[in-house]
Structures are given as structure tokens and as C-alpha cells.
Amino acid sequence: MCGIIAYTGSKEASSILIDGLHRLEYRGYDSAGIALVHRKRIRCWKAAGKISMLEQGLPETTPGHCGIGHTRWATHGAPTDANAHPHTDTDLRIAVAHNGIIENADSLRAQLIAQGVTFSSETDSEVLAHLLAAYDGSLIDAMRTVLPKVQGTYGLAAIDRNAPDTIVVARLGSPVILGIGENEMLAASDMSALARHTQEIVHLDDGEVAELSPRGFHVTTMDARPSQKSSTQLSGALADYDKGGYAHYLHREIRDQVEVVQRTLSGRLDLRFSTAHLGGLNLAPRDLLNTRRIKILGCGSAYYAGMAGAHMIEGLARLPVSAEPAAEFRYRNPVVEPETLYIVASQSGETFDTLAALREIRRKGGFVLGIVNSVGSTIAREVDGGIYMHAGPEVSVASTKAYTSMLTVFSLLALMLGRLRDVSPQRGSTLVAALQELPDKVGETLALEDSIAAIAPTLIKAHSAFFLGRTASYPVALEGAQKLKEISYIHAEAYPASELKHGPLALISSTTPCIVLLPDDELLTKSLTSLEEIRTRGAPIISLTDSNHPRIHELSDQLITLPAVSTLLQPIVAGIALQLLAYHCALLLERDIDQPRNLAKSVTVE
Secondary structure, rough: OHHHHOOOOOOHHHHHHHHHHHHHHHHHEEEEEEEEEEEEEEEEEEEEEOOOOOHOOOOOOOOOOOEEEEEEEOOOOOOOOOOOHHHHHHHHEEEEEEOOOOOOOOHHHHHHHHOOOOOOOOOOOOOHHHHHOOOOOOOHHHHHHHHHHHHHHHEEEEEEEOOOEEEEEEEEEEOOOEEEEEEEEEEEEEHHHHHHOOEEEEOOOOEEEEEEEEOOEEEEEOOEEEEEOOOEEEEOOOHHOOOOOOOHHHHHHHHHHHHHHHHHOOEEEEEEOEEEEOOOOOHHHHHHHHHEEEEEOOOOOOHHHHHHHHHHHHHHHHHEEEEEEHHHHHOOOOOOOEEEEEEEEEEOOHHHHHHHHHHHHHHHHOOOEEEEEEOOHHHHHHHHHHEEEOOOOOOOOOOHHHHHHHHHHHHHHHHHHHHOOOOOOOHHHHHHHHHHHHHHHHHHHOOOOOHOOOOOOHHHHOOOOEEEEEHHHHHHHHHHHHHHHHHHHHHEEEEEHHHHOOOOOHHHHOOOEEEEEOOOOOOHHHHHHHHHHHHHOOOOOEEEOOOOOOHHHHOOOOEEEEEOHHHHHHHHHHHHHHHHHHHHHHOOOOOOOOOOOOOOOOOOOO
């Protein structure tokens, strides 16, 4: 959730660190800081608030060619200057930037205080600086000695004034990526901070520690055994991390979705056999035929995409499929069955709860597929097989194009499994044709932006809004409500339309707008009954539909007419329309759209 950037080389480190911190802003943070080592002296600047506050406190010149930077999202201690990273020991010999949580920080702090150490912050991370400084030896040896005593997770970068061109980084449960330059080395928690400076990267694995200098890097395990690492090319061009002329990353990422869907589908439609071709699953058709059920796990938008994916797969493949929040799954001591296929979904590939669920399933002998966007991420490397989304870098905290890409992947998986089991070649051909048309249908949905924006002024006056959908539309309602909550801060709830009479109807009134999903399917008549119930209570109705049924027009106060698509793909176009609605509500309310309060892009702590 926090961000780390580190640099050592011939250039002035401060400007590279500050630029890196700006690149990490999208992850969410409430304070920032940098530390430089120069002439065997460590200097540190920190500030609560935006990075601009840190920049205002920097002197005109900040000499030093080696340093670390950090954006913090508060866990232990309020967002204050003192609690901001980097943290140093009392003698300013060591400075550390830490992502993660030290679970035994209280006991370690008590031991250090008993030894006469004085702490200057409330954070768990500061104990690391004091522990490292207490070791009389090289920084990398100190890391190998100290970190086995630490319980919890860490992505860690540290500098030592006695080794002024050296950075030591370590990883356990929180990502660390090395960037290889010409006579320079970088490290970061996120590829976006490296894109401006290098295209050659190395991912650290859990339990590894690396020593960086301008001359290169050396990676070992905690017991000093060499780790053989190979570099890969950074995915995504530098321009992918810019706004591209839009006011917000979120807006650009919504508007990018025609190309995103095209990339996700590219090379994956098999016209000859009217199916989908998904390389990387590492499952033979016989293995898939022997599958008796599927469980999909994710967090936030990935969970909602998984719910929609469950409807897609179950409907076509006639297999029992369910979705569950990844964090809840592992804490209920789940039964892992040999004939169940487990799927984990994560945009970043680093989501802590999803990664922990994956490891629990594999520990119990389960087979896990991953649907991820970030090539080389931890989940991508630890699953048994998987599918890359190819959505491109997603910078805004609220997921839009990655969510849509995830749904597109689920539709491909549903088609492939359906053709193996229950879907005829003729129906398969119809579904392939619908997928081929999907980028155009996404474009038609985006063309509705002006009319959707015109609805936003009425919605922003509400204190609460309700999103309603039936069967496959219910997960879309959940995601629509989440988007509105995340970026506009309007309270929103989502319910299955069939549940209205079982409680939610008590809250429906003239002050609670209802956003109702009404796909033109066999349940439309049932959904119209729900619309009648809402109208009777006087609630404003915003309907999203691809039907021309006259009662929808009569009962709705405002209408978003979606392009007609296959029932399988209706959640995709409806989801995009709800993204636009949430964006324009947030725009009118002048919210911090790309960095909503209290939220982070990649949740790498529990």
C-alpha cells in the first residue's frame, strides 16, 4: 500500500527520488519523505500530507548520489511528520523505508528501550532502523541477522552512512523490484517508479535480500546462499503512466477500454472450433473435463468481477461455480478438494489477502489459476497456470479498465469451458461473433458519456443511492455501488432486485435514487415488477437497459440506453456505463478522483 523508491548512481538522487514518489502517488498515501547519504552523513526530510509539502521543505541543493524515498499510508501512528518514513536510528547511521507490518514490533520496541534506545515515532517500522544500527558489520549482514527476528511482512530499503553508494533491499510479502541502469541501480515497490529510468527489471522473491551499487546488484537468501536472478523487460511504456491529456487517470482509463478489450481478446478467439484459446492454463482438456466445481477468489472489484465470472461460467459450462472474498476464504479453514479448480483474480498480482489464499490452497494440494494484469508479479509467479489480462498499467486507485478486462477474460474462460462441456458449435460461433463485436459495443457505451454526465447532477444531491440487479446483473450493481462510494463518497448499497421485499424496501423513499439494471433477457418481466415497487414508493429511478420495452420508459425518471449485446457480455457494457456515472458525480463534487481518501491501489498488507 505504501511506496518505496531507491537510487544509487552518478546522478543527483533527490530529483529521481521525488519523481519516483510522484509516480507512486496513485497507490494512496498520507505522508512522504526521502533520505540521502552524502560524505558519510545521512540527511532526512519528511512531511505529512502531499509530496508538495515535502518539496517545500527541501533546501535548494540536496547533494547525494544514493538515497531512498517513501510514501506512507498510516497503520501504526497518525499521519505526522515524525511518523513519516524514512526512519533513522538515534545516531543517524541507518535510514530505512518499509512497506508492510511488523507484528512483533511492541516486543522488539520494549527490548530496545530496555537497552537505552530512544524512539522518535509511533511506528512499527522504526524498530528496524535501531535493530540494524545495533549490528556491528555490513548492512547486508545486518539484514540477514535482524530480519529473521521480525514477524510480519516487509518490502525494505536501507542505506548506511558507512557505505555511501550502497542500498540493501529485502522482501517478505511486500513487492520489491530492482531496476538496472547504466552505472546505476534503482529499486521500487512498483514498476511505475522505474519506467522513466530503465526498462530492465528484476523481481525479488520472498526471503531474498539484495545489495545494490552503481556497479550492479547481488541477490542472496537470508542464509547468504546466492540467488540466480534473470532480468525481464518492464511491461508498459512510460506514456502508459501519464494522463494522456485527460484531467484524471481514471477518465483516461475509462476511455482506454476499447483498446483494452481488443488487447484482452487478441489472439484468443478460435474461429475454427468456435471457442477461446487460452495459453498458460497448464491444464489439458481432460483435466478440465474432470473438474467438478470452480471457486473464484478476489478482493474488492476483483471479487465482484469473480461473481460475474461465476455466472458466466456456470451458465455456459454447467458447472457449479462460486466466488468468495479471498480474505474470508482462508480464515474459515476451507476444504480444498482435488476436483475443484481454484481461480484467483488480482489486478496488481500482489494483493496480500489473495496471495495468502493462493498459498493456503496450494499448501493443501489445490490447483490454482491466476487472472492477473501485472506480468512478473508474485501471484503470476506462484500460480499453477493463468491468464494475463493485458489491460496495461492502471494508475487510478479505483479500478476500471482492469475490472473490464477481468470480465472479458472470464467470458473467454466461460466460452472455452462451455465448448468443452455443453455449448454446441453453432452457439459457440454466435458467442465468438459477439466477442468480436465487443470492442465496438464498448465504444458505443463510451459514446453515451455526455448523456450519462447529464444524469450526475441529480444523483449528487442524494445522501444514499441503491443499485439493483437480478442474477448476473447483481455483481454489476455491487461494482457500480462501489465505484460511486470510492470516488464520490456518496453512500451506496447494492441488492439483488429479488431481495427488495425482504428488507431494503424499508429504505426506499423519494430521497433515495435507485439505479436499476434491466438487461433485455428472460427475467425482464420480473425486473419490471421491481421497478413498479420502487415507483410506488416515489424513489427516483435511473434505468440502464438495452430493451425498448415501453414500461421501462414510463417508469424511469432517467434512462441510459445501452447497446444490445449478448447476455454473456451485458455486465461489461453496463459496468462501463456505471463507471462513467460515478466519475461525473465525483467530478461535480470536486473529489480527489484518482486518490480517494483512505484507499490505496495495491493492498499489500492484511
